[in-house]
Amino acid sequence: MTLPDPWDAAAAGYRWQEPLERRSLGTMLAVLAPREDEVVLDLGSGVGHVPRLLGRGAGSRTVALERSPRMLAAGSFAGALPLRADVTSLPLPDGSVDVVTAAWVLHVLDEAQRALAVAEVARVLRPGGRLGVVVPGVPRTRAQVLLRSVARAAATARGLGAFAVPHELPALLTDHGLQVRHHSRTGGGYLADVVVCTRAADVTQRSAGPGAATTPGPQP
Numbered sequence: 001m002t003l004p005d006p007w008d009a010a011a012a013g014y015r016w017q018e019p020l021e022r023r024s025l026g027t028m029l030a031v032l033a034p035r036e037d038e039v040v041l042d043l044g045s046g047v048g049h050v051p052r053l054l055g056r057g058a059g060s061r062t063v064a065l066e067r068s069p070r071m072l073a074a075g076s077f078a079g080a081l082p083l084r085a086d087v088t089s090l091p092l093p094d095g096s097v098d099v100v101t102a103a104w105v106l107h108v109l110d111e112a113q114r115a116l117a118v119a120e121v122a123r124v125l126r127p128g129g130r131l132g133v134v135v136p137g138v139p140r141t142r143a144q145v146l147l148r149s150v151a152r153a154a155a156t157a158r159g160l161g162a163f164a165v166p167h168e169l170p171a172l173l174t175d176h177g178l179q180v181r182h183h184s185r186t187g188g189g190y191l192a193d194v195v196v197c198t199r200a201a202d203v204t205q206r207s208a209g210p211g212a213a214t215t216p217g218p219q220p
């Protein structure tokens with residue numbers, strides 16, 4: 001028997017929180033600026049917020065990759081190809097993607113899964129390809145700390161994943177040949193860190209097992 005995906009239960013009505021993501025996703029997409037002819041892969045696409053903001057339309061070369069069948073069923077992907085798969089094992093050839101987006105997904109993975117996902121991104125991106133990441137910003141004020149712990153407790157109770165601020169993210173990206181070109185913080189909705197990287201030409205594949213690339217990196 002296959003267990004339901006924990007995110008299935010969140011699919012109905014998931015679009016309610018899209019206004020809270022708009023600033024961070026808009027910043028990421030403005031920096032990435034994918035061209036019409038580029039292949040874009042959106043990881044953990046949910047109900048398709050990133051593909052809809054991209055607005056590339058039918059016939060675009062955009063893939064909306066998502067693990068939860070109900071997210072895919074409830075989603076609307078603006079011409080992107082919905083693909084059910086796991087971010088830790090991408091069913092795409094090496095160097096076949098120009099732009100990867102990972103919006104509000106890396107923080108729901110545990111450390112080992114995150115390392116696997118980043119290794120997979122480095123594998124499927126072509127040399128010079130770009131990765132855009134949005135993760136929760138490091139809380140600074142007491143109110144932010146409180147809000148974050150409430151959100152994390154609620155997510156943990158529903159089995160939605162780690163919901164941790166990935167402090168090691170810049171170091172993890174760099175260790176996989178993904179050079180950080182942009183790192184900013186956005187508010188006006190969810191507090192977020194937006195990171196955009198370019199894949200180096202000479203990436204050698206690394207072990208992404210537990211403990212790989214966990215050196216704490218600088219925080220914005």
Ligand SMILES: C[S@@+](CC[C@H](N)C(=O)[O-])C[C@H]1O[C@@H](n2cnc3c(N)ncnc32)[C@H](O)[C@@H]1O
Binds near residue numbers: 046068
């Ligand atoms: C916080 S939601 C973000 C959805 C979307 N990116 C957005 O910004 O609206 C995280 C999404 O990642 C998906 N997800 C979680 N773990 C995944 C995995 N290992 N592989 C693929 N998708 C995953 C969940 O099903 C969920 O739809």
